[in-house]
Amino acid sequence: MTRYILIKILRSLFTLWIVVTAVFFVLRASGDPLYSIFSLGTPEATLDVFRVKWGIDKSMWQQYLIYVGDIFRGDFGTSFFDGREAWDIVMERLPKTLLLGGTTFSVSVVAGVMLGAIAALKRGTFWDRGIMTAAVASFSMPSYFLALLLILLFSLQLRWLPTAGASTWQHLILPATTLGLTLAGSIARFTRSAMLEVLRQPYMRTARAKGAPYWRQIAWHALPNAAIPTITVIGFQLGWLIGGSVVIETVFAWPGAGRLFIVAVGVRDFAVVQLFILMVASTVILANLLVDILYGVLDPRISVTGSKS
């Protein structure tokens, strides 16, 4: 078990290193941050002072070694833009993103699994076709477009919900719905096919032959089996919680880390962009790790350690 976890951690670190390195060099290849922060015509002498201060006067390789070394000390650098620690800036915004992502995720997992299961159980009926059409529509529509449609309908026409901001719980509804529809749609589709596969297994007939009532067959026999393949897609989506919020936070002016990221990219605020990407990569990796562990919990045939008990 420890060996397995050790290998997992080493692999994850390797992945993170690749991400960090790629982002580091791509960012620096994109241009000089000083030109996007200072107004045109600022004397080069002034800029050079800042270059020295921020350490971007050194060669690319020197910068890289310093950057990686700092990460190991828990120092993620300083924002060029307002001079604060990048870590503090991102952490300040992260709770809002987690609130949005967490709400979206829990609601869409529950809704997606339920709708997918209903579609499978009512296979070929109006319900099945209705749910699946809606699911395909929701995840094939670009989220910003869906966001605009929802704003048009619920904010401008019906005037039920605010268009932007984050001061009340009503503000949460539209961005969460936009993100959630996409998520729930794909979860529903996966749950449906997993359920259909499970429902025609002989052990479902055994459950019926035992005299188990219908709801019990579904809840205790079918769903735990259908959960195994479904958990993959859910885990995959969990990794996108932070990353996926970038567009939606911008559309709804949600003051989360995603919006911070867009601004930081615009001004080439190296430290903030790097930290944000590092976080997105970490969530994806953590989500995958979680899926692996959940597999072992849900499916007794898979043992996480790789050894047969």
Next chain:
Amino acid sequence: MSKAAPISNGAPELAVEQYLLEVRGLSVVFDTPDGSYQVVDNVDLKVRAGRTLGLVGESGSGKSVTCLAALGLLAESGRVTSGEVWFNGQDLLKIDGAKLSKLRGCEIAMVFQDPMVSLNPVRTIGWQISESLCLHQNLSGGAERRRAIELLDLVGIPEPQIRFNEYPHQFSGGMSQRAMIAMAIACQPKLLIADEPTTALDVTIQAQILELLSDLKKELNMALILITHDLGVIAEVADDVAVMYAGRVVEEAPVVELFDAPLHHYTLGLLNSLPRVDRRVEHLNAIEGTAPPPHEFVEGCRFAERCEQSHDACYGVRPKFLQLASTRRVACTQPVSYDE
């Protein structure tokens, strides 16, 4: 035309006996994209309390479907078009779903062909046996567990306390089938239907499972329907036999009489195709041809095409049953004479 004389050695006490399960005129149709096929055609079966009925026939002859239909366990595409299934004074095809659910697993239990896939892979063996108890009996959690372990012990699973907490994938095929049997007999059913219980198992294990079923049958005083394509199994376990061919019952007889003097040419063919150790045979007499698939089912005798004795009367009209004794009948216009 040599007509088979009635058999007079039928036990008289059987004639007045009530049937535990009686299937009357059961027909089942399967709807497929290519059309609907009647896979079970007007089948009658009778099972007496405490006896074993062997239901024998080739795969596709409708043995399993008949039993599944009787218990309301048909797949979605199958439906019963006519017939009655009487059990304990009620017609199982008429009573509502909840009542039938209460009956299933309690008074009538079923064991399936492939134990490895018939057990839920994500639940422990103990959980699955306890569930049967929980569904039909009011036991406390502790008593349920004790009873489940007792059952595992009863079906011959060693170290039942440890096995209780294991998952199906940790069980061998034979052990899985034992666990399935434990689950089925949990509530001491009056009737156990075993659908090819040994087909998926090794030959050595087959004998053990059959022995277990026979022992349990005696111990719990239950009736058994044993579905199989293996006449050897029938000879070993069954009291009565019903032979099915292409969706119909073609012959019914007590087991000894069936083996001594088969009346239907199909039964005779089956017996002749068995390898014998007591006789010297140059080659096995397999029946020519193959059993027709459902879309080639005809109204007349469905075996006629393969039958050496077939004549005009065999075609066009469904052969009537020739009742020779209360427990013996055959659907053939010209049965095998058992003086032969």
